[in-house]
Amino acid sequence: MKSKFTPPIGKISNINGQCITLIGNDIDTDRIIPARFLKCVSFDSLGESVFEDDRKTLKGKHPFDLEENKNASILIVNSNFGCGSSREHAPQALLRWGIKAIIGESFADIFYSNCIAIGIPCCTLPKKAIEEIQNYCNNKLLFLEIDLKKSIAKSEDLNFNLEIKVSSRKMFLSGEWDATSTLLENENLIENKFNQLPYIKFNTNL
Amino acid sequence: MSQDTLFDKVWDLHKVSSLPGGSDQIFIGLHLIHEVTSPQAFGALKDKNLRVKFPERTVATVDHIVPTDNQSRPFKDNLAEQMIKTLEKNCLEHKIRFFNIGSGSQGIVHVVAPELGLTQPGMSIACGDSHTSTHGAFGSIAFGIGTSQVRDVLATQTIAMNKLKVRQIWCDNKLSKGVYAKDLVLHIINELGVKAGVGFAYEFAGPAIDELSMEERMTICNMSIEGGARCGYINPDEKTFNYIKNKLCAPKNEHWDNAVTWWKSLKSHENSIYDDVIKLDASKVEPTVTWGITPGQSISINQQIPLLDDLSPNDQLVAKEAYEYMNFKPGQLIKDTPIDVCFIGSCTNGRISDLKVAAKILKDKKVSKNVKAFVVPGSEKVATEAKKEGIDQIFKDSGFQWREPGCSMCLAMNSDKLLGNQISASSSNRNFKGRQGSPSGRTLLMSPAMVAAAAINGKVSDVREFVN
Structure with a gap:
């Protein structure tokens, strides 16, 4: 494992780092972190178990085991990444392994919101561009600079216009991706809503 | 953009505010928790020095880690025992209703909530489990969330979320003998693909869906997420109301009629507008x-x-x-x-x-x-x-x-x-x-x-x- 883990905090606008590519569509959260590792009351030790079963199967040849990737922080994936279970343990394991941003063809909904909630920007690129990155990474290391303000990613020889949901982008740039305090600001509105909902008064036994 | 579907009506009803980033703040009417995705959320509350805002709107049970051969305590598996203990402690400390082993009502969270009459039409329901879509079978909008969002629901009873698009999946005719709801939903996922539902809520409708029992409808909505749709639902009808009636947490006495009248008003109708409509013939589905x-x-x-x-x-x-x-x-x-x-x-x-x-x-x-x-x-x-x-x-x-x-x-x-x-x-x-x-x-x-x-x-x- 790498240097001590520090969780992201505050505004996130630039992520610079080495890419690590993982080829495959529909990579589900059971693969990212198998269910047996969910038997825990804290996320702290999940980093080392990320992709545990896939890594064992590939006996050291999994991208997350390759020596040259040990400092990588930008994960490159194909489509529907993170499908299946809602376990936040999946992005938490990636984060604790060292992933700070993910670029992919597409992401599953719940995985995507979990990433946003813990400060991992997920950006999309067309299939062709992802393949271009994957091919590049076959031959040499790729260091990308992600600029969320401009929605671009660039290296010495590559340039990409990233797509990122407007709401997520704004939240990262303003530092409001950790939603609790923003939600709490509307405490009065929450109380009003509670009092207006028709079913609150129907349900006397709750 | 969809208009006047059940999803639109229930979403709009629960919208607390438009957040600065552009997503909506949505009130969660029923929050279900279990032992696997909640401990870190309670931990985060503690770190932030926050309390559970509406403890009566959260209900707990234990399901993922429980042994099925011998449930006597302490469990043989120490980690499993630690998880159930943590849930017991958190529920006690925050005054959350907990249906524990031996209560007569424990079980898989998505089986238990409907059985107790907790799941009702028109509610917004969230749980740290992707199969929360199950509850959509009653005409609620129900979706899985991660642990950070569990924390948000505990602390504020709301979450930040972008409104989903609505795709109606119209199932004509009816299932043949020896073909079940599971076959239909596997067929739908095969036809549309596992990521077609990303960004969508699925409304299952049509004669084949009307024909299904409530439990079969739960099977269909349960697997919406396997088609990529975080939320799947079915408009409520007499079967829905009959299923709920007299359950422990169902509306009682004079509230019942008011509830049914309101539930009926939520249905999508012929003039509702969908972002997409798909039609298929249920009679063609095979095991x-x-x-x-x-x-x-x-x-x-x-x-x-x-x-x-x-x-x-x-x-x-x-x-x-x-x-x-x-x-x-x-x-x-x-x-x-x-x-x-x-x-x-x-x-x-x-x-x-x-x-x-x-x-x-x-x-x-x-x-x-x-x-x-x-x-x-x-x-x-x-x-x-x-x-x-x-x-x-x-x-x-x-x-x-x-x-x-x-x-x-x-x-x-x-x-x-x-x-x-x-x-x-x-x-x-x-x-x-x-x-x-x-x-x-x-x-x-x-x-x-x-x-x-x-x-x-x-x-x-x-x-x-x-x-x-």
């Missing part, structure tokens, strides 16, 4: 079995595993991975594939009607000697009902092991696991690599009736040969 490593990789019982060339270029990458992992050859028939383990249970198909259908097939028959078969009721209530009707005995007489309620081998967080590269016939919802507890274990998803047929023959079988 369906998955052959691969995603719930979209399924075929009818008499079909061959697709050749690579039969698949769209986008599906070929995962298909190649699936042939290799499953050790199946393209073009091979799925029928007669030998089975090692049969599992009936889960939030998809662990309800009393599922057990009844399977028991009818198993009556006076024996499980093949090559098969380990076990049934895990979805809840204590399901188990009690089954015992009352003698269904447990039919299972036991056939050679099935009768277990205690929980999630069990759907995701194998307890000791119910596949070994090595065993193949299971499973009534659960996911056939992902390693899902059932062995990194090389293989899962064939099918209806509980099909699992029963597979158990008797020791191989994948056409249940229609048993029901005619």
Whole structure:
């Protein structure tokens, strides 16, 4: 494992780092972190178990085991990444392994919101561009600079216009991706809503 | 953009504010929690020095880690014991209602909440579990959330979320004999693909859906997420109201009529506008079995595993991975594939009607000697009902092991696991690599009736040969 883990905090606008590519569509959260590792009351030790079963199967040849990737922080994936279970343990394991941003063809909904909630920007690129990155990474290391303000990613020889949901982008740039305090600001509105909902008064036994 | 569908009405009703980033702040009417995805959320509350805002709007049960052979405490597995203890402590400390083992109402969270009458039309429901979509069967909008959002719901009873688009999936005609809700939903996922639902809520509608019982509707909505849709729902009707009536937490006395009147007003109608509409003919659906490593990789019982060339270029990458992992050859028939383990249970198909259908097939028959078969009721209530009707005995007489309620081998967080590269016939919802507890274990998803047929023959079988 790498240097001590520090969780992201505050505004996130630039992520610079080495890419690590993982080829495959529909990579589900059971693969990212198998269910047996969910038997825990804290996320702290999940980093080392990320992709545990896939890594064992590939006996050291999994991208997350390759020596040259040990400092990588930008994960490159194909489509529907993170499908299946809602376990936040999946992005938490990636984060604790060292992933700070993910670029992919597409992401599953719940995985995507979990990433946003813990400060991992997920950006999309067309299939062709992802393949271009994957091919590049076959031959040499790729260091990308992600600029969320401009929605671009660039290296010495590559340039990409990233797509990122407007709401997520704004939240990262303003530092409001950790939603609790923003939600709490509307405490009065929450109380009003509670009092207006028709079913609150129907349900006397709750 | 969708307009005036049930989804739109319920979303708008629960919208607290438009957040600066552009997403909506949505009030969560019912929050369900369990032992796996809540401890870190309670931990975060503590770190932020926050309390649970509306403790009465959160209900807890324990399901994922519970053993199904011996539930006496402390559990043999120390980590499992630690998790249930943490939940007990958190519920006690925050005054959250907890349906624990032995309460008579414990079970898989998505089986329990409807049984208690907690799940009702027009509610927004969230739970740290992707199969929360199940509750949409009642005309609620229900979706899975992660642990950070569980924290947000505990602290504020709201979450930040972008409004989903709405796709109506219209199912014409009705299912044929020997074909069940599970077959229909596997068929839908196969037709649309596992990521078609990303960004959408699925509204299941049409004569074939109207025909389904509430428990069958739950099976359909449960697997919306396997098609990529975080939320799936069905407009409420008389069946919905009859199911809820007189349940523990159902509206009582003078509230009942008001509730029904309001529930009726929520339905989508002929002038509702959808972002997309898909139509399919339910009478064409046959008993369906998955052959691969995603719930979209399924075929009818008499079909061959697709050749690579039969698949769209986008599906070929995962298909190649699936042939290799499953050790199946393209073009091979799925029928007669030998089975090692049969599992009936889960939030998809662990309800009393599922057990009844399977028991009818198993009556006076024996499980093949090559098969380990076990049934895990979805809840204590399901188990009690089954015992009352003698269904447990039919299972036991056939050679099935009768277990205690929980999630069990759907995701194998307890000791119910596949070994090595065993193949299971499973009534659960996911056939992902390693899902059932062995990194090389293989899962064939099918209806509980099909699992029963597979158990008797020791191989994948056409249940229609048993029901005619």
